Amino acid sequence: MIWTIIGILLLAWLIGFVVDVAGGLIHILLIIALVVFIAKMLRR
Incomplete structure (x- = not known):
């Protein structure tokens, strides 16, 4: 997912x-997705 x-x-x-x-909105969403991905990887 x-x-x-x-x-x-x-x-x-x-x-x-x-x-x-959408200007900076796309970039902010990408940064949020990257942070979530890193957090999931660290929890493993």
């Missing part, structure tokens, strides 16, 4: 660079 969320956010982040949609 987490990999799906990370993949979708990464895709949205890349599209955001090309189209410049």
Whole structure:
């Protein structure tokens, strides 16, 4: 499940660079996803 969320956010982040949609919101969501991913990896 987490990999799906990370993949979708990464895709949205890349599209955001090309189209410049939603400004910094995409980048903030990607950072949140990265923090969640790191937290999950550290808990293992």
